[in-house]
Amino acid sequence: MEPADHSAPRRGPPVTSTPMLSGCLTGVRVLDLSSFLPGPFCTQILADLGATVIKVEGPRGDAARQLPGALHEAANRNKRSVVLDLKTDEGQVLGRALAAGADVLVEGFRPGVVDRLGMSYPAVRAVNPSIVYCSVSGFGQTGPLRAAPGHDVTYLAASGMLSVAGGWDDPPPRRPGVPVSDLAASTYAAIAILAALHQRRDTGGGAHLDLAITDAALSFASTRADRCLDDRATATQHLHPSNDLFEAADGVRIAIGAVEEHFWQRLAALLAEEVPALGDPRFGSADGRRTHGDDLVALLRRAVRTRPAADWLAAFAAADVPAHQVLSVGEARRSAHVQARGIVADSDRGRHVVFPVLRDGAVMGTVRSTAPELGAHTEQVLADLVAGREPWGP
Incomplete structure (x- = not known):
């Protein structure tokens, strides 16, 4: 989520420029015991698609609320916040009572913690045999690193x-600016949950899903090893010298993706006007470009630095070369293309990129509410629960 732009008029209900579908997961009830990013982003995906999510927080709240930036707001929209102290007997009884009416439970503790909190899979399954229970942890529920801390x-x-x-x-090593392993885990968790719910329609039984964040990251990383998990892969084996970031004369960075031969030929024809050495026969094949990649990258950088970004982008577009200016997240959100896609919703507390898939031309994700204040729904939910009324709300 991008913070609100206070220079612009404040907006009321969320809006998008593309029609939105009614929630595909309407009626699915999710109990979220997780914190930080991997579990909450998973349950937000489900919430964007219409699921009802109750987020259970301890008395001090999700630790993400105390972090700089807007991590909590970015991963907890469309949820209700209930404060329960699961370290107490009363809190555990109430927690299991909520779990009894849930379809899905997501927890993000290190292995063994949920046992002490009275919310382990066996404890929850005893009150809800059909629960889809997803454990998201750094290294998984098994293996020698299962109890190791991490981020x-x-x-x-x-x-x-x-x-x-x-x-x-x-x-x-270079760390990406986006928490890739956390988000990979969120994505796999959501897929696994939906698969388990689909299977439950036939079997009636629940499941315990064990998702290790490291496993999810390894799955993503393995796409960059030509021989899968082979240590013999070289550092540049997956790279193309003409598929990289380059700085123009005005300091603006441009991403160029000339991977296929026809794209390389178009790029080389343009840039060789500035740096004729790019026409060297050494660069006439993909193997040659890799073999002489250090020289080629240096020439490409020299060529792109000869003109401002706007000139190059216009030339690349005219020649049908894959290229785009490197944007900030805010610039990307405000771009005409993203606005036309309709995946950005505005609210009085900021801007949100909802579940970014269109179905039959309509956006699948919605923003019904922004991230709740700590315990905003505790009184109502627990009053309904104790009174035997429906605690999940609309």
Whole structure:
């Protein structure tokens, strides 16, 4: 989520420029015991698609609320916040009572913690045999590292992802600015949950899903190893010298993606006007461009620096060469293309990129509410629960 632009008029209900579908997961009830990013972003995906999500927080709240930036707001829209102290007997009884009416439970603790909180899979399954229970942890519920602490950067390191160079002259390790392992885990968790719910329609039974953030990162990283998990892959084996970031004369960076031969030929024809050495026969094949990649990248950088970005972007577009200016997240959100796609919703507390898929021309994700204040729904939910009324709300 991007913070609100206070220079613009404040807006009321969320809006998009593309029609939105009614929630595909309307009626699915999700109990979220997770914090930080991997679990909450998973349950937000489900919430964007219409699921009802109750987020259970301890008395001090999700630790993400205390972090700089807007991490909590970015991963907790469309949820209700209920404060329960699961370290107490009363809190555990109420937690299991909520779980009894849920279709899905997501927890993000280290293995063993939910046992102490009275919310383990066996404890929850005893009151709800059909529950789809998803455990998201750094290293999984099994293995010698199962109890080890970690965060995104350590999971990236453990998965091999930091060994993969992002550019020809950008040697690893280099940490990406986006928490890739956390978001990979969120995505796989959502897919696994939906698959388990689909299977439950036939079997009636629930499941315990064990998702390790490091496993998810390894799955992503393995797409960059030509022989899958082979250590013999070279540092540049997956790279193309003409598929990288280049700085124009005005300091603006341009991403160029000339991977296929026809794109390279078009790019070389344009840039050789500025740097004739790009026509060297050494660069006439993909193998040759890799073999002489250091020289080629240096020439490409010299060529792109001869003109401002706007000139190059216009030339690349006219020649049908894959290229785009490197944008900030805010610039990307405001771009005419993203606005036309309709995946950005505005609210009085900021801007949100909803579930970014269109179905039959309509946006699948919606923003019904922004991230709740800590405990905003505790009183109503617990009053309904104790009174035997429906606690999940609309």
